[in-house]
């Protein structure tokens with residue numbers, strides 16, 4: 001096995017402003033029910049990165065002919081990135097003062113000494129649909145000049161040149177970080193930079209980290225233009241370290257559709273900021289976007305793409321041969337629908353109880369079961385990975401309400417990552433990114449560790465914090481994530497799958513804790529049991545709690561807050577929330593409990 005997933009993830013609570021380490025959890029919707037793998041209890045071999053280069057990443061110089069003050073590269077290096085760093089400082093102060101808000105409500109107080117560079121309001125200030133001033137001063141400030149449009153054109157042109165010079169499926173060096181959907185939520189992007197590092201600002205141990213931004217930067221969120229400007233500037237300054245892969249929203253037609261349906265599409269965002277010149281700016285971005293890579297390969301073992309594998313019948317070499325630029329109308333037809341599925345398709349969660357529906361290739365509920373867009377089962381992922389010699393597919397494109405911003409699926413061969421927290425300002429989800437590095441001790445193994453920024457809780461986040469830690473599922477001795485065992489409570493009216501399974505298992509096995517040997521017999525109503533399906537191993541809740549504290553306590557700075565949950569967490573059935581709500585239709589697929 002060449003890729004392993006860390007037993008732990010890191011999580012930032014903006015209430016405490018601290019990073020804590022947590023175990024994965026099925027209940028927190030971070031591990032799909034179809035997934036039974038051994039998690040790795042090893043650290044990153046961080047010193048390996050020091051061998052390669054002992055200084056933090058410096059901006060990479062570009063070729064000749066790129067020296068002008070107004071060139072896109074010079075603007076990125078001299079204006080946009082320094083201002084981004086200032087913005088991170090502003091954000092860092094907010095964190096210190098325990099100020100948290102949605103990106104939607106974010107009007108940062110910009111550093112006064114830099115405001116001198118602000119353009120005059122003559123640059124067509126626009127109003128949004130509610131008549132409120134749009135947060136355009138932030139974009140103006142990031143670009144740092146009154147000739148905003150010319151500056152944007154310069155950045156787009158320079159970024160396009162870089163994209164044209166690089167492959168459709170670039171090779172990304174390790175260590176690497178993968179960001180999922182951002183949808184214009186600039187504050188969340190900068191929070192990740194603030195807590196977990198950003199290009200050019202890594203610690204010595206984590207110098208030279210590559211960054212993959214896996215599409216869907218635009219549409220819906222308030223700061224789409226700012227997000228894209230920051231990402232393009234990063235691409236310009238670190239062309240071999242920052243990678244941008246195309247999402248289904250980096251598509252003009254999808255932007256317009258978002259606007260038509262009442263959302264803030266990227267076309268509308270451009271028009272709101274630039275007035276009559278909005279369409280011109282919109283087109284300029286697309287001259288660049290049409291050259292975006294469609295996937296990225298990390299260390300030759302993990303493949304990052306926005307949507308999924310579609311029917312999985314294609315090869316990476318086929319994708320590498322796709323001709324760019326790919327304009328909107330060609331996204332559907334390119335490679336006979338393969339490209340469309342790379343940016344649009346979704347995985348199915350395997351359910352052995354209904355194999356016909358959850359294995360193999362199906363039409364997608366997202367496209368109301370029209371033929372091009374597919375949904376793919378675990379077997380498709382397995383076959384594709386085996387044929388392409390891959391150990392992991394990383395995709396984005398979907399979030400889960402009250403989920404963690406990442407999810408392990410398809411027996412660990414597929415991970416989902418979604419970075420916008422409190423998506424659209426109204427959903428309750430954490431944001432996540434994935435960190436990939438070489439594992440300590442087994443230098444040929446890639447280790448994946450999720451890094452999370454917790455959602456902003458509507459209610460007090462302290463409710464229940466620290467008291468319900470026993471609810472996080474333990475690992476069995478083979479490091480499989482266990483799940484809470486539902487003992488058979490006879491209920492003649494419910495012939496549900498869960499109780500049938502439990503009854504069957506109970507008939508065959510004696511339920512007894514593998515640690516203290518207590519059995520699930522009599523009085524112990526308060527004792528619950530956890531079960532490992534792979535090992536048929538049980539653990540009682542007191543023993544599970546003990547083992548959790550023994551492992552996690554020395555590394556935690558405070559009582560775990562991972563169990564502070566908003567009200568939505570109590571919902572009993574999981575419904576996958578498609579990031580493209582407009583495509584969802586009525587027939588959203590309910591994930592079945594095994």
Ligand SMILES: [Zn+2]
Nearest residue numbers: 216248397579
């Ligand atoms: Zn998407």
Ligand SMILES: [Zn+2]
Nearest residue numbers: 513516540543
């Ligand atoms: Zn026990």
Ligand SMILES: [Zn+2]
Nearest residue numbers: 476480532535
């Ligand atoms: Zn096990």
